[in-house]
Amino acid sequence: MSLLVVEDLHTHFVSRDLDNRVRTAKALNSVSFALAEGEVLGLVGETGAGKSLTAFSIMGLLRPPARIVQGSVRFAGQELVGLAPEQLNAVRGARIAMVGQNPRGALDPLTRVGEQIVRVILAHQAVSREAARAAALEAMARVGIPDPARRFRSWPHELSGGMAQRVLIAMALVNRPTLLIADEPTTGLDVTVQAQILDLLRTLVREMNMAALVITHDLGVVAHYCSRMAVMFAGRIIEMGPVEAVFGTPRHPYTQALIAATPENLTLDGASPLGGRPPDLFALPPGCHYVDRCPIATEACNALPPWRSVAADHGALCHRVES
Numbered sequence: 042m043s044l045l046v047v048e049d050l051h052t053h054f055v056s057r058d059l060d061n062r063v064r065t066a067k068a069l070n071s072v073s074f075a076l077a078e079g080e081v082l083g084l085v086g087e088t089g090a091g092k093s094l095t096a097f098s099i100m101g102l103l104r105p106p107a108r109i110v111q112g113s114v115r116f117a118g119q120e121l122v123g124l125a126p127e128q129l130n131a132v133r134g135a136r137i138a139m140v141g142q143n144p145r146g147a148l149d150p151l152t153r154v155g156e157q158i159v160r161v162i163l164a165h166q167a168v169s170r171e172a173a174r175a176a177a178l179e180a181m182a183r184v185g186i187p188d189p190a191r192r193f194r195s196w197p198h199e200l201s202g203g204m205a206q207r208v209l210i211a212m213a214l215v216n217r218p219t220l221l222i223a224d225e226p227t228t229g230l231d232v233t234v235q236a237q238i239l240d241l242l243r244t245l246v247r248e249m250n251m252a253a254l255v256i257t258h259d260l261g262v263v264a265h266y267c268s269r270m271a272v273m274f275a276g277r278i279i280e281m282g283p284v285e286a287v288f289g290t291p292r293h294p295y296t297q298a299l300i301a302a303t304p305e306n307l308t309l310d311g312a313s314p315l316g317g318r319p320p321d322l323f324a325l326p327p328g329c330h331y332v333d334r335c336p337i338a339t340e341a342c343n344a345l346p347p348w349r350s351v352a353a354d355h356g357a358l359c360h361r362v363e364s
């Protein structure tokens with residue numbers, strides 16, 4: 042059974058210009074995917090494609106002017122879109138957890154790190170403070186923090202970036218979530234620390250049999266850590282399938298360009314490696330969003346492309362892909 046089902050999700054930024062006219066940036070446009078229990082799905086795409094917004098939409102963490110205008114997010118059979126904040130809080134941080142970039146910024150600078158983990162436990166579990174403290178120390182040891190009893194009393198500014206990320210991973214996992222969303226969890230860390238953090242996440246995801254949505258610029262991370270991948274472009278998933286199938290036989294012209302552009306290190310490096318600019322979200326073309334950059338576009342591409350399946354679990358959003 043699917044643990045997470047995202048269906049036809051549309052998230053827009055609705056604002057007004059200086060002449061008081063409504064302006065709508067269509068940042069997510071019919072995003073659909075499912076995640077099975079224990080499955081690790083990679084979400085890739087150039088900067089601004091809508092990866093983080095997908096994560097925030099699932100977590101119910103959008104702030105105005107962003108809002109979900111259509112679609113559904115079902116987690117373990119429960120609809121999350123439109124859920125009251127207190128009901129959403131019960132799911133978030135307990136059954137779904139998120140680890141982002143900028144770990145130091147995510148910690149409260151005025152609270153010792155151990156106490157921050159204890160508070161996350163007490164918010165979701167009916168246990169004593171002593172039990173929460175013991176669980177926090179155990180979680181700190183599990184994520185590889187040396188001398189947890191001493192680190193428990195550290196202030197966030199005393200931690201390195203890698204150590205702060207370990208604290209955040211401990212906070213994310215301490216309530217034993219069934220879904221982990223990792224949004225660029227190693228951006229900003231040293232290369233050697235990046236590898237350690239990714240290995241730690243992979244081990245924990247396996248040991249705890251969590252499903253994970255891994256958002257990354259780094260195609261190498263997807264190749265090593267994920268079983269399936271989804272490629273986003275301008276707020277749409279334009280290709281999805283098993284990692285070997287998408288890397289081996291990419292079907293969408295954007296995925297083909299993406300993979301061909303990064304043969305050595307498979308890294309997107311943040312910006313588009315392919316030349317060309319992302320389309321204007323305030324004035325998206327009516328058909329395929331990739332039409333202005335696509336080398337094989339035809340007249341037909343001015344109409345919305347269909348999702349073409351090339352295998353049971355591999356498909357692409359393109360007029361020119363043969364089913």
Ligand SMILES: Nc1ncnc2c1ncn2[C@@H]1O[C@H](COP(=O)(O)OP(=O)(O)OP(=O)(O)O)[C@@H](O)[C@H]1O
Binds near residue numbers: 066089090092094311
């Ligand atoms: N207030 C806003 N009004 C209009 N558009 C916005 C606003 N805030 C963000 N956006 C747009 O939403 C889009 C989705 O951004 P998102 O952060 O999800 O991209 P991303 O794929 O995570 O990129 P990155 O790889 O850089 O993290 C971006 O194109 C961004 O320009």
Ligand code: SF4
Binds near residue numbers: 294335337362
């Ligand atoms: S639908 Fe047309 S423009 Fe879009 S990727 Fe396919 S061929 Fe290119």
Ligand SMILES: [Mg+2]
Binds near residue numbers: 092093224
């Ligand atoms: Mg992002």
